[in-house]
Amino acid sequence: xxxxxxxxxxxxxxxxxxxxxxxxxxxxxxxxxxxxxxxxxxxxxxxxxxxxxxxxxxxxxxxxxxxxxxxxxxxxxxxxxxxxxxxxxxxxxxxxxxxxxxxxxxxxxxxxxxxxxxxxxxxxxxxxxxxxxxxxxxxxxxxxxxxxxxxxxxxxxxxxxxxxxxxxxxxxxxxxxxxxxxxxxxxxxxxxxxxxxxxxxxxxxxxxxxxxxxxxxxxxxxxxxxxxxxxxxxxxxxxxxxxxxxxxxxxxxxxxxxxxx
DNA sequence: ATGCCTAAGCCCCTTAGA
Numbered sequence: 001x002x003x004x005x006x007x008x009x010x011x012x013x014x015x016x017x018x019x020x021x022x023x024x025x026x027x028x029x030x031x032x033x034x035x036x037x038x039x040x041x042x043x044x045x046x047x048x049x050x051x052x053x054x055x056x057x058x059x060x061x062x063x064x065x066x067x068x069x070x071x072x073x074x075x076x077x078x079x080x081x082x083x084x085x086x087x088x089x090x091x092x093x094x095x096x097x098x099x100x101x102x103x104x105x106x107x108x109x110x111x112x113x114x115x116x117x118x119x120x121x122x123x124x125x126x127x128x129x130x131x132x133x134x135x136x137x138x139x140x141x142x143x144x145x146x147x148x149x150x151x152x153x154x155x156x157x158x159x160x161x162x163x164x165x166x167x168x169x170x171x172x173x174x175x176x177x178x179x180x181x182x183x184x185x186x187x188x189x190x191x192x193x194x195x196x197x198x199x200x201x202x203x204x205x206x207x208x209x210x211x212x213x214x215x216x217x218x219x220x221x222x223x224x225x226x227x228x229x230x231x232x233x234x235x236x237x238x239x240x241x242x243x244x245x246x247x248x249x250x251x252x253x254x255x256x257x258x259x260x261x
Numbered sequence: 262a263t264g265c266c267t268a269a270g271c272c273c274c275t276t277a278g279a
Contacts, residue, residue, distance in 0.1 A: 009263080010267085012268085013269085060269090060270085061277085062278085070264075081271075170279070172279065207279070208265085208266035208267055210264085251266085
């Protein structure tokens with residue numbers, strides 16, 4: 001089975017590109033981030049026409065995650081991590097959705113960006129990562145095959161960014177962000193893209209600004225983590241880079257892993 | 262030191278993203 005993750009940056013603005021990507025690459029599971037719509041704005045029928053059934057967790061204007069499965073309904077296992085946003089009284093942001101698909105637990109997340117650093121948004125990011133870690137530990141303890149995908153908003157190593165200097169003060173690569181990421185990996189998760197590309201130089205995001213795509217000024221923040229049971233089944237992992245080059249593209253490219261059945 | 266672009270809301274300017 002093929003499990004893909006795509007930060008689409010707005011499901012309404014991206015719908016033609018998104019349908020094109022589903023039709024061309026046919027992932028078994030497609031995890032979407034930043035759908036940027038309320039629950040009732042989700043285009044269910046557009047995906048059903050392509051053979052996909054979905055669950056989603058929306059929110060007005062920002063954030064929002066969805067899980068699409070080819071030919072089956074995802075069995076929802078958890079929605080949200082129970083952590084409030086950084087503003088007083090705003091409640092929980094739509095960043096976390098978890099489902100079972102063909103015996104595999106699939107976690108789809110959109111981790112807080114954390115800029116500017118330092119500040120309350122950065123504190124929120126770190127707090128979110130600690131709660132996430134606890135949840136993922138419970139999943140590991142269950143010893144069921146599991147995959148955690150999404151926009152982690154963490155650049156793990158210097159080899160995962162086009163310019164360390166340009167990004168040095170960014171929340172995405174602060175030591176505290178990286179430490180939190182590696183604490184999660186240390187619990188037993190395998191970073192599939194890193195394993196397959198040990199020398200780095202693989203990007204999943206290119207800014208819209210300053211000609212970043214044309215200059216290949218990108219970095220790797222979208223990840224796929226595998227439980228030990230899934231790491232043994234890894235056949236391939238990659239980035240659908242060509243989809244970043246298209247008209248009205250997202251600023252992220254899709255990432256995917258292929259697991260032996 | 263800052264803007265560079267894009268999406269969405271309520272809508273021609275602001276907030277947020279990374």
